[in-house]
Amino acid sequence: VKKIAKQLIGTISILGILTGLILASSLDVSVLNPEESEPWALFGEDPSHNIIISWKSAEMQYPAVKYGISPSNLSKTVFNFTQSTIHHLLLPSLLPNTKYFYQVGSNNGNPTFQGDSSSKMYEFYTAPIDINTTVKFMAISDSQQIAGNGYTKRIADKLGSVASQNRLVMNVGDMVEDGSIESDWNDFFETSAGYLGKTIFVPVAGNHDSNLGQASPTPKPTILENYFPISDSKNHFYYSFNYSMIHFTIADFTWPEDSQVGPEQLEWLDQDLTNAQSMPYSIVAFHCPIKDSAFFGNNYYMQNRVRPILDKHNVTLILNGHDHHYERVEEYGLTYMILGGGGTVQDPFVVPIPESKVIEFGPTYASFTANSTYLNVQVNTLEDNLVDQFNLAPRIHNQGGSE
Amino acid sequence: MTTAIIHPFYLILILVISLTSSILKRIWKTESKNNSDPDGLLKKKNQPDEDSPQEGQSTTTDLQITPGQLTVKLRRQWRFHAFFYIIIAMATYFTVYQLLIKKSINLANINFLIIPLLLSAIISTVYFVKTVLIAPTKFSLVIHVGIIIYEIIVYSFFIHRYFDFFYLFLPFLLGPLRILFWKKEVKPLWDHREKFTKIINFRVELLFWVLCVLEVALQYKGYSLIVW
Numbered sequence: 001v002k003k004i005a006k007q008l009i010g011t012i013s014i015l016g017i018l019t020g021l022i023l024a025s026s027l028d029v030s031v032l033n034p035e036e037s038e039p040w041a042l043f044g045e046d047p048s049h050n051i052i053i054s055w056k057s058a059e060m061q062y063p064a065v066k067y068g069i070s071p072s073n074l075s076k077t078v079f080n081f082t083q084s085t086i087h088h089l090l091l092p093s094l095l096p097n098t099k100y101f102y103q104v105g106s107n108n109g110n111p112t113f114q115g116d117s118s119s120k121m122y123e124f125y126t127a128p129i130d131i132n133t134t135v136k137f138m139a140i141s142d143s144q145q146i147a148g149n150g151y152t153k154r155i156a157d158k159l160g161s162v163a164s165q166n167r168l169v170m171n172v173g174d175m176v177e178d179g180s181i182e183s184d185w186n187d188f189f190e191t192s193a194g195y196l197g198k199t200i201f202v203p204v205a206g207n208h209d210s211n212l213g214q215a216s217p218t219p220k221p222t223i224l225e226n227y228f229p230i231s232d233s234k235n236h237f238y239y240s241f242n243y244s245m246i247h248f249t250i251a252d253f254t255w256p257e258d259s260q261v262g263p264e265q266l267e268w269l270d271q272d273l274t275n276a277q278s279m280p281y282s283i284v285a286f287h288c289p290i291k292d293s294a295f296f297g298n299n300y301y302m303q304n305r306v307r308p309i310l311d312k313h314n315v316t317l318i319l320n321g322h323d324h325h326y327e328r329v330e331e332y333g334l335t336y337m338i339l340g341g342g343g344t345v346q347d348p349f350v351v352p353i354p355e356s357k358v359i360e361f362g363p364t365y366a367s368f369t370a371n372s373t374y375l376n377v378q379v380n381t382l383e384d385n386l387v388d389q390f391n392l393a394p395r396i397h398n399q400g401g402s403e
Numbered sequence: 404m405t406t407a408i409i410h411p412f413y414l415i416l417i418l419v420i421s422l423t424s425s426i427l428k429r430i431w432k433t434e435s436k437n438n439s440d441p442d443g444l445l446k447k448k449n450q451p452d453e454d455s456p457q458e459g460q461s462t463t464t465d466l467q468i469t470p471g472q473l474t475v476k477l478r479r480q481w482r483f484h485a486f487f488y489i490i491i492a493m494a495t496y497f498t499v500y501q502l503l504i505k506k507s508i509n510l511a512n513i514n515f516l517i518i519p520l521l522l523s524a525i526i527s528t529v530y531f532v533k534t535v536l537i538a539p540t541k542f543s544l545v546i547h548v549g550i551i552i553y554e555i556i557v558y559s560f561f562i563h564r565y566f567d568f569f570y571l572f573l574p575f576l577l578g579p580l581r582i583l584f585w586k587k588e589v590k591p592l593w594d595h596r597e598k599f600t601k602i603i604n605f606r607v608e609l610l611f612w613v614l615c616v617l618e619v620a621l622q623y624k625g626y627s628l629i630v631w
Contacts, residue, residue, distance in 0.1 A: 150624030362512030
């Protein structure tokens with residue numbers, strides 16, 4: 001009996017430790033996050049003058065936002081007199097290239113801001129009108145937490161520590177593991193709060209965030225659009241905007257299949273890039289890569305339908321995710337960055353292709369500085385070790401430049 | 404030569420599975436075998452084997468297996484995890500080689516890779532040697548060397564062309580073959596298991612397991628044994 005008892009205790013201890021670790025990680029994502037969130041800021045139709053402030057509340061609420069150009073004098077307030085739990089308030093008629101501060105709160109159905117005056121202050125910059133203004137921004141991708149993996153939190157905190165010095169932060173898709181589940185989004189907003197409240201957020205749809213346009217046999221309701229109501233289409237999540245000398249095109253290629261890379265979006269992409277020919281830099285972001293060294297790095301639809309359009313319009317830089325590692329690929333004069341070091345578990349393996357210039361496993365984030373002579377790109381690790389650095393020339397040279 | 408570079412995190416993740424199986428086997432065998440025969444394979448000459456009929460006493464052919472014998476033979480498939488160690492060892496060697504020679508590979512995050520690579524290299528090499536050299540039977544020597552050659556061919560020619568991780572693990576399908584050829588496995592060509600189990604005893608194996616579990620847990624939360 002003693003022998004068997006010892007053996008049972010040993011077995012239970014070994015298996016118990018493993019089970020405990022798995023459970024502890026899972027609880028972090030699925031249970032421990034609050035339903036309400038801190039706010040995030042999105043570009044409105046004109047990034048120089050309109051910004052959308054969004055947030056989640058646990059209870060139904062009439063939302064209100066107080067804002068101004070000084071934290072001690074939030075002189076303006078906007079209200080919405082419809083109750084909801086996901087709030088979006090448009091701040092109109094803002095000054096371009098100006099730092100704004102804001103607080104979120106509620107109202108009682110009449111135009112009175114209700115909120116603690118000591119409550120947390122958030123900030124953002126509006127876009128400049130002058131297209132020679134130097135711009136700094138950051139990007140990551142694939143921050144989805146499969147079961148509480150911690151790179152996501154550490155990368156988000158790293159972005160949070162420098163977000164105020166950047167005009168925007170882009171996430172190139174797969175922000176969450178399952179975009180149809182509220183708790184996953186609660187976890188994303190909780191984890192990313194450090195940077196979302198300090199700058200403008202530019203979301204890109206990933207295949208885990210949204211299944212718009214996917215020919216899925218069992219389509220799931222997606223709630224991505226509820227949080228980020230900025231798409232130009234109801235069939236896909238795509239939009240574009242100009243920021244100083246850069247034209248950003250956010251496309252919705254999340255999965256390399258026929259229905260995703262269909263005529264509606266391809267026509268929109270072609271037209272959008274045609275309209276942006278006068279901009280010195282063109283950056284196109286979409287989730288699924290056209291070419292890289294991992295599992296999704298070689299697919300027919302992306303190479304035959306999307307790449308010719310990017311090539312035709314001499315796009316400066318293409319930002320992708322989907323594969324979970326960092327990589328820079330150069331092919332046919334196009335530069336691709338796969339920003340899959342944003343937090344999720346990394347790819348099991350890569351097979352380096354000849355077009356690949358840099359490959360890195362582990363947590364990474366990208367920082368960009370655009371001025372009239374070059375677009376500088378730097379990719380760093382959590383410990384600030386340099387992974388990759390390169391400059392891209394503008395398509396068109398402008399005169400002058402300002403900070 | 405272009406081939407796959409395996410993320411070291413997955414190497415120790417597989418090691419955790421394999422080591423857990425080894426540890427559990429040790430726990431259930433230790434008391435009766437005095438900690439020197441975790442595989443339950445040490446047989447003194449002329450000692451009756453409760454698991455198998457002795458050479459010459461068998462009244463069944465290899466393919467005539469009674470349900471009772473089949474149960475015993477399936478239990479012997481615990482040794483199947485030897486395949487894990489050969490595959491992990493080969494994956495570790497190819498990965499280290501590729502990390503060192505491939506120009507496009509950046510090692511800025513080496514702090515996150517070094518402990519998994521070291522653990523994987525040390526542990527898989529120890530068990531690789533055990534699996535292939537400590538007590539080989541004719542059949543196991545053939546099949547294990549066959550797996551090594553297969554892995555070299557997959558890494559060198561197949562994986563970059565077909566891009567399928569599954570090819571690395573295809574040898575697992577060979578496992579059931581051991582049931583058919585089991586009787587031929589009883590006599591080792593030479594036997595150093597006793598020495599091996601004295602050096603890599605239960606405590607050492609438990610230490611390997613703890614280090615691997617700790618590193619996997621830390622990696623999962625964005626840290627490592629040397630990154631805090």
